[in-house]
Structure formats: structure tokens, C-alpha cells
Amino acid sequence: MSTKTKNAGAPDTRARIIRAASALMQRQGYDGTGIKQIAQQAQATLGSVYHFFPGGKQELAVAAIHHGDREFAEELSAALDADDDPAAALTALCQDLAAGLAASDWPAGCPITATALGPAGRAPDIQAAAAAAFARWRALVHTKLRTAGIPDPAAHDLAHLTISTIEGAELSAQVSQSTEPLEIAGRYLAQLVRAAR
């Protein structure tokens, strides 16, 4: 076994820093989150942060977005795998998202939106990481829809719409401090998927 493989038991400072950056930027955005705050939350020192991320805040944000990307991809995959019917799976996912948002008291929306929105114009690597995340999520839905028998022009478009709508409903729910947008989105996405067969 190579020494480069991760040893899961160790304190793993680098992973703690990424998790802290991801969680804080998800709620406060890129510019609203300080590196010192990240270090404190990760129980690391400033020196350790710059040791692992010599590229500074931008490199940290890219790592945070990759982390949020994988995080939501796993949640999405689990939800899609839980039911053969994609319509039912999407409805259940929206309910789970609504419950998570309410449990966080609303600040914890999409794992990458707030991180990417502000600096996307100035930092191309941050924009690219966010675009890759959206594309991966779309691809997961696309595969599920095709497996369920929906042919390809429709499956491609529905995958796009699904990510857009879930993203927008989570944003609306967060801003309005209500689960209603996500509940409604789940119902209509199911209706559209069922109509596409």
C-alpha cells in the first residue's frame, strides 16, 4: 500500500480545513468568509492553512467548491438510487432538501452557489469549478432519466430543468425562509418527468 493513500484515522488537517471552508463559504459567501475564521473553525493555525493552500483564498475556494460538488453529488445519487421511478425520487429529494434547509435555520443552501457567485467574474478557476459541479449534477440526472426509458432530447432538457429548478427553489426557500418553493418544485418536476414517457 502506497503512503499516498489516505489514512482515515489521522486528524487530517487538510480535510478539516476544506470542510470548514466549504461550510463557512456556503453560508457567508467567498468575500464574507475570512481565512482566519476558516482556520479557527478547522482547529488549525494560519500557518497550516497556507502550508496546504499556498494559492491562498482562491485555491481554498476551489477546493471548497469541489468538496460541495462531491457532497451534493452523493446526496443526489443516493436519492436517485432509492427509487426506480425518477419522478418519485426527485420529489423525495426536494423534501429532503427542504428539511435540511429548515434544520439549518435557512442559511445552508446550495453548497457552492454563495461561494461561486461573487468571485466568478474575477476568478476563472472558481467559475470553472462551479460550472463543472453543475454539469456533473446534470449528468447524474440525465443518466437516471435515460435509464428510466426517457429518450434523449427530452432527457437532456429535463436534466437541465431539474438542476435549474432545484437550484432556484432552494434559493427561493432560503430567501423566503419557507419550505414551500421546494415542495412545489418537487411536485412539478415529478409531473414533467411522468409526462415525458
Next chain:
Amino acid sequence: MSTKTKNAGAPDTRARIIRAASALMQRQGYDGTGIKQIAQQAQATLGSVYHFFPGGKQELAVAAIHHGDREFAEELSAALDADDDPAAALTALCQDLAAGLAASDWPAGCPITATALGPAGRAPDIQAAAAAAFARWRALVHTKLRTAGIPDPAAHDLAHLTISTIEGAELSAQVSQSTEPLEIAGRYLAQLVRAAR
């Protein structure tokens, strides 16, 4: 005529400041935008900014959100009034939004999302202003759908879905630097509205 009514010809520093704050925060977010930058863009001095907004940056953000609220409400109203059929009107609106986003080179998404996302958790007045904007936009769509003959449980839900989907599609388009999410959203929203009759 009262002296309190606005005299449209004057340089109107206060309005220039609000417009600058709205435009900058739309692209860079609340924390990514400095008051000095706003003053510079508005061709005003720091003293003038604090003269009109003694509450500082938070009061400025609330005014910027109100400005973006009215701005999009007018665009939405105009789009809905342009066609008797709400389905066709929504499709046209999505195409207009896509064109505007591409013309801005992608940074100019929803007028209030970036402004509200970061500080919503800490500043209740900013969150409330953003929630009011979303509610107003939903109400405009709701009225249009009811006028077009869609009964009320469906019209209410469809208004919610419309705002969520447009919001999410604009976000996806911005992040992905592509007009495709908005084009697809426009098509499916039209399909759902037509099916609701």
C-alpha cells in the same frame, strides 16, 4: 407642487448612489463591494454616501435590493403584458433574460441574489427586503395566470414554480456561461402553464 417631489432634471446624487450600489452588488455581492467603490462609480464622495445613508452599508444594501426589486418587477410586468397567453409571455421573458445575461458577459444575473445571499443570515432587514421582492414577483405572475383562466390552487403553485425556475435557470446560466438553461426553462414553463388550463 411640493418641494419634496423629485425634480427629474437634477443630478440627483442619491439616485446615482443607489444605482451604483445595485449594479455593483448584483455582480460582486454584498461583501465583495466596497462603499468607496460605490461612491466612485456613482461619481459621489464618501461624505455624500453617508449623508444619504447614515445606516452605512446595510442601509445601502436594502436600498439596492429595493431598486433591483422594482427593476425586475417592471421587466416582468412588461413581458407579461406583451402577450395575452402567459405561456408565450414566459418563454419570451426567458429569452430576453438569456440575451441580457450574455450581453453582460455573464456577471449580471438576478438583481438581488448576490446582494442578499451572503448577509441574509446576519442582517434581518436585508433578508426581509429580498423576501419581499420574491413575493412581489410571484404575485405578478399569479395575477397573470388567474386572469388567463387558471384556477387558484394551480395558479398559486405555478407562480411559485415560475419564479423558482427562472431564478435557478438564471443562476445556472450565469455559472455555466451558457444561455441553454434559460431557453429550456422557458419551454417547460410554457408547457406547464398550457397544461394547467
Next chain:
DNA sequence: GTCTATAATAGGATAGAC
């Protein structure tokens, strides 16, 4: 790899002349 100290700069906000 970790820690502290510090440099260099930019941020929000205020004071007071005009």
C-alpha cells in the same frame, strides 16, 4: 507540519471644514 508575530493593505465609519 505547526505555531506566532508581523508586514502591507484595504475595509467601514466619523469629524469637521466649506
Next chain:
DNA sequence: GTCTATCCTATTATAGAC
């Protein structure tokens, strides 16, 4: 209402001991 100067704090980032 406008302008300039300034205070105070926080920020990113680096240096160098351990």
C-alpha cells in the same frame, strides 16, 4: 450637501522559529 482627512479595525499574506 459636498468634500477631505483620518481613525480604527480587519484582512490577506509572509517570515521564520520550533
